[in-house]
Amino acid sequence: MRSRSALRRLLIVSVAVVLAVGFLPGRAPAAPPGPHTGQGAIADPDHALGARWRSSSDVVVTGAGDADGYHLYIAREKDAFGWQTLATLKSTDIDVGPWGGSVCVTGSGRYAVVVFAPVKASNDPKLMMAGALAAVVDTGTGKATAVAAGVQFSYFNPACGPGDRALLTRAVGDDTEAGRSTDLLTVDAAAGKVTATRHVAAQLTTPAAAPDGDYGIVAGQLVKVAASGSVSALGRPQGRPFAVRATAGGGIDVVSADGERAVAQRFGGGRFTTTATGPRNRMQLFGLRGGRNVLVGQVGKAADLPPDLTTLAEDKQVGTVSGDGHLIVEGTLTSQAEAAAAQPLTAVDPGAAGRVRIAVRAVAGHVDSTAQVDTAAAPTLDVDLAAFAPGQAERPGAKLTTATASPCMIRRNDPTVQPLQPSPNQVEWAVDNAVHGTLTASRPANYLKSGQPAYSPQGMFPLDVTRHGDGSVSGAGRVPANLELAILAQETNLSQASWHAVPGDTANPLIASYYGTYDINTIDYDKADCGYGIGQVTTGMSSNDNPLDRFTHPQQVAVAVDYEANIAASVNILVSKWNQLHAEPDPYKDTLNNDNADYIENWFLALWAYNSGLHTYDQRNLPDSGGHFGLGWLNNPANPDYSAGRDGFLRDTLADAETPNHWSYPERIMGWVETPQNKGGQFSQAYKYPAFGSNPNIFFRNLVPHYGVTLPGLYDFCDTQFGCSQANNGCPAVNSSCWWHGHIDFADCTAGRCTTENLQYLPGSGAEPGVVRTYPTGCTPFDATAVTGRDPNVQINMVYTLRDTGQYNLGCAIPTNTLGGKFLLRGGSPAGQSGAPYADIDLHQLGAGYLGHMWFTHGASGSALAKHKVVGAWEPELPLLPGQSKTYTIWAHQPSHGGTWATAVYNIQKVANNKALYNSPVIDQGPEADGALGSDHWVNLGTYVLGRGARVLLSNDGAPAGADVAYDAMAFVPMV
Template sequence: MTLWRKSRLVARLAAVCLALATVGLAAPPTFATPSAKPPQADAGRAAVADPDAALGAGWRKSSDVLVTGAGDATGFHLYVAREKDAYAWSTLATLRSSALDLGVWAGQVCVTGSGRYAVAVYAPAMAANKPSLRNGGGLAAVVDIATGTARTLATGVQLAYFNPACGPGDRVLLTRAIGADGRETDLLAGDAVSATVTGTRRIHAQLTTPAPAPDGDYGIVNGSLVRVTVTGSLRQVARPSGRPYAVVATAHNGIDLLSGKGGQAYAERWSAGSLRPLGSAAVGRLQLFGLPGGRSALVGATGAVGRAAELTTVPADRQVEAISTQGHLVAERVLSRAVPRGATGASRTATGGQVAPVDVTVRATGSGRVSTGTIATGRAPTLDAIPVTGKPAGTGQARVAPLDDEGTPRCAVGRNDPRIQALQPSANMVEWAADQAVHGRLTVGRPANHLRTGLPAYSPQGLFPLRALAGGGTVPAQLLLAILAQETNLAEASWHAVPGDTGNPLVSDYYGNRRTDGSSDIDVINYPGADCGYGIGQVTTGMAVGETTFTHNQQIAIATDYAANIAASLNILIEKWNQLYNDPGGRTWLNDGSPRYIENWYLAIWAYNSGFHPSGEAGANNGHWGVGWFNNPANPIYPYDRHRFLDDYDDAAHPWNWSYPEKIMGWVEVPQRQGGDDAYSTPTFGTAANDQLYLPNNEAPPWPRWFCTAANACDRQVPADDDPCPAESDACWWHGHLDIATCASDCATERLAYPAGSGEPVIDRVYPRSCDTLDYGSDEFITSGLVPIVYDLNDPGDYALGCSMHPPNGKFTLRTGSPPDIYADLGQIDLHQIGAGYKGHMWFTHVYRPIDGIPATSNANHQVTATWSPDLEGTGHRRYDIVAHLPSHGGETENAEYVVWRDRTTQGTPGTCEIDQGTGSIFDEQGEDKWVYLGNYDLYPGARVQLNNLGDGQSDGTVDIAFDAMAFIPIQGTGHQCRDPF
């Protein structure tokens, strides 16, 4: 989600990545139509160097295959590497949703027992920030490993490390957490062959790590292995040695488990009514995977693991991402460069809105040989799980929930409004604003009509005065910066805008993702269900139509001005601290309670994400109150063997493996990198801290029972109490005081990069600001007279970047949806405005193939048609060179077909010109603005040029198409030809 550079086309990107791949791993380009068998990688360019030595003599005849996934802004991609190809990589499938424009995707994959299918649960990574989406905001799909064909299995499933769960056959289990703290569970049984959910059972308990077995379904409840009956009731069958965090069913020999306690991981097998040990190692040194054929694999420090039927042991010195179906290869790292990096990671920039390269490290388990390199994501069968569609339920397409009475959005600040454009700040500006805001000095003056929004003059903390912190003091700047990093990767505008651009305001959920009964369901386009989180701090409360927390001017400032948003976000954080400090039932706090120490904010961050249950409501909640179970680090939805967040820089690719406070504290310790540099400063760590924060963790007792007291009916002194929240009720809510550190020596304090009163820094642009005006004076064919230029905005006053403008000579229209009178709103979902192009504004969308069986003119899902209609002189015809402007970024299709209608009718054959919109070079992703000829034409009054986003049968929505300015140059003679450079 750090969106700083424009990629080239998929084929060119593949070529670049192949050239840059390190020795040992090749990246052949891959292409396939959605209905075709996916291409096999070229075995002549082996992914594993010297495969005879690394893999053994029989590798050419092996059926071993590794399937894994990685996400970028275009979707969650599944990759396949086959041993018979020396594990050369190709793209198996792309899973996405055009209705969810929320940045980088993340997901998890398992392979069914037959080895025929991969099952994935995936969602925008941003969903990890919202408890409702964590509980039920995931999509599930089945992918045929032989063909890449992908089908939707389920929607509204839990985003957790144990989803999906494959078994010995082609049966798969999925979970959906019920209630704010997820204390009940829907268990969904799916059939991979038919890609259908065959049944759903409501479990009146928190069930984790499900496992489909030949004799029924199993899982973990309150620390015990349980069997789930056909009615959803539970039968306890075993109590593992520690807290379970991995469960795999074998075909014939029972259930294998991993559990942790006291820093040790225990591998055990339940079979024939008893539990027997398989071995143990330090926590983090053993992993458990299911393999096809009903086998399991223990990976890690396996020297102390005994032999057992249907069990494979694979030594490894670090945790791995995936294992091949026969255990011959492990993937130690599969990381897209679109994933935000911590300071310990590589300093590459990510790709904004485009397919991103993927860094891969694999190890052959037989020889131990390691290969590293970079692979390219190729074109592959694509599943648009939630298309933008108006078709009703039951037609095979996602449904659209009824809108409110007026059919208008719930969120107060709209999308695709040229008068509402947010400026994308650079990291230096964000750090400056945070440093000023926490000390009440964010008072920079914004002039009237700032960013052309029509607002009167204001200052950020004039609109949102700094609230007082209960007990005095200030918020540490690094804490605020870490929240902004986790929430939006420091972005105020849409993910598609790079620093220096304007764009649509960043809104986490503009179109809604809830059913009308209020339950979470990410496959519903439902305006009333939108939560309306805006901008860099994801300000939600007060941002809906009719809400009175903010005035409409304040709402616009929050949506468009990063500094105003930071000022408002800071007050929300302060409110959470004050809630915990001032509750009449007593203060909830850590350590010495001083706000100057970052560690002391752990509980306020907890409440910031999942709320605080005040003591005044205890009477309705069995006497309980405090911070909820969802973000408790002991909650089993987080794997017991996780390390500190960002100990490894690919942790951000698995955002639902850590609680929200753990992630925030991780971004405090390890700043994000943008453009090769740390995006903000690290804090001043305590003298005994070794550049780390003192936090609740699993590296020392009493974890995971830090928050285990009489307040939530938890007794630390009972050895059998391995489950830190024994009560199946709201007793898991915790309040009170806990000492973790001696803050005077151990805790961290803020470090200001910009002293109080510093002026706003200059924006660090990715692309230079261009206000150049079309210069046509050197055209040898030009005649005197008017040169009509049609902008992509009809009112020059809507251009937000301040370029000097002359009046437009014509009209520009965008028609969204087809027919637009029915589907106009739906067509807006995948349309975006960016402050790039001629004079600093252009539109773009993605190229899609027409819907099967429906004429291209009836593509209601995605169709966007742009029309440039110039004001031409006179009443007769005249010859013109037509010149289209191509932006430096935002357009990349090689096949933009411009259609020229010579007069106001649609009679006769129009002229056409197909243009490659990409403006960068193969070796330099930085593009530049330029003009290109569409050819010369005799034009009459009423002439116009049209361009739409309908491609061919291979178009899958991963390639951008731009709509920018158009010039009509009167000429004499023959003029220029299509694609002539300007």
């Protein structure tokens, strides 16, 4: 009975999770084909690596994700640890933005096991629990094999053991009265398949494959998992476990958080022995070659270590270590992730895909080095989700379900609904005004050609106020601007339009789960979410919500089209979460610290409710509540799904943005409040830092003279009355008894030690800033007079991508001295049949191209054509009588962005229904070079004798799956 959040989550930030690498002696993996030069090799390797580096078999594998997929990289010490691309993993069945993942390497070193997913999975509780894909990659050849779908997107998944066996987890159920359990999948990496799935009737975390069976943590205890899925408790480590690894000799190493201290223990002979201690956030456990383990960080040995356990000194959290421990990978950061973390309001640059920065430390020489790596051609796995039956993944059957149309009230691919993608200055201005109730300037009638009457954003959505538990207004308290900006950065990277659009474009609205699934091969309208725009507003945007009782139609259109109106609505939804917590009856109100809404720390509970909902006191007697109520277990910092060794999100490094699933949702928002910051010494802020409090107990920020946001402790929301305790590693029941309610004090706001807003724009002090476009608007009309040999006595025919050119909404003047025609798009194969709805999923409109409108889809071939074939037809209305013909030169406009197919085939048909086509010209749809950006340009398709009814056809049939196939304007120029 999870209460439905009125906002849903999207994040356009790259994720890369890097886990351990293990090798057995004498079994170094074979190299991929090609020279072993690599990129970013360590300089002066004789000093950095030691004299024997040329004969070393040490190898390391790491990963990084971006819009092109999740990339694996491999480096060998004998090549001075120069990097090569091993493989790229993705699924073009899922078109929702950048990818992230986790990788471990089996003990033989021959196979990497990878869990990968769209990064937005970290924002959706259901997808975090069971929405990721899993694959095995041969480290010698790069060949990748998909082995599972619907697995957990967590910091401990996957888990490799000393042999070629690995484990995967899938979280089952939720925190309702029915409770949460775990599927434990066994992977035979050598065979490339899942060999067994066991159901564990508990929340099992940090699994570990060992020579004598499988282990993990349940309710704070180390357990062994039987073939049936039953578990037997072996003992309780000291503190909250967050890392478990087995050795080839049968030892089990466990690292736990005991307060602010990390404790490493070896389990053997039926008991735990403490081996080392260190700071909670500065000691990690990895695997080494030969089935050994290594503790990395600020490690203080408690006793003589077992022979199969060693240590490496490091002053920060790291990604992984090489098989012999000669190299520490301190972190990986893609160019897209770095830009998104440093400037979260800026759209992802598609051209930056594939570029990654890998920071390493050579252990022998204590030498730090940073490799700039461009992803090279490598084997690519494109997972076909249809290969996995329903139930193996978080996806419905591949069919239309009960509903035959989306309940989302504003349609996709509707030319009358094309929101503008705002730029950072506009978003910050709108938020600074919205939280103070001054976002009241009028939008003109027919704003962005939407056909709606004039309105003002906060005339349409007047600012609500925060209230105390007695219903009184909370003084001057309101949503802090920096908090709202952080939420929008986390939710959508501050995008009102589709993530395919960059600032200055118009496009389809950004709509969460319009079709009920993120798989472009399936439609389940019954599960459509209908979250719109920059704030992912769902309230009133679905026909299931009786929307006309809340919104009139202009309000719905405004939420979809206008980022200002959307922000005004989303601020009110956040306020409603605060007020909902305060509306609980005494003594069950949910409050923090001094309960003043001006302080950002006091919004932690509202953020919790915002993401995963509140189970109110009135709902306690519902069947799945069991008499309990409060905030659910998923976002409780005590939940062992999040590592107890974690620091505050983004507090140490921008690379934290690549692993958002390591933190609860409220912690992520608090991290975005503290950001953006550039660790390279450049102060490039997309929005202002807040006004930090003067808390001397908070880690001093190294770039600005401020302290950070005060965060609650791991167990501040863990109380024995809710079945939660530190001794039990959280809440072992993992059902509705784990729901938390009440009051705690974790920050002294009264003493000025909490964080408040810091405005860039004074409320009501100026007009909306202009959009800072990524690409200039191309308003230059086609110049037919420049065509040599043109017949000046006959007008040209211009075929636009919209029949009603009045819907071109970027402000370009539309020429009127041309003849017309029509443009048609047909989806599916055969066209217009059952495949058409699926073709529409992968069809997009964009305010780019000739005078500001185009369509694009992606390539399709083979079996995908039945659902995803798209044929565009340009049909000029030539001034010819039946039987007449005339010579025309055909010019196809190619957009500055939105088209990438290098061998687009334009089929030119002489007359209506004539199957004898001219030789079809092949055109590179990639943009012409224009500095760092492409530019709009015309391409001559050739000169042909055409008759009445002639047309030009372009299909995505045969284009590469990841290629953008663009449909832009076409000019038919009569020739003498």
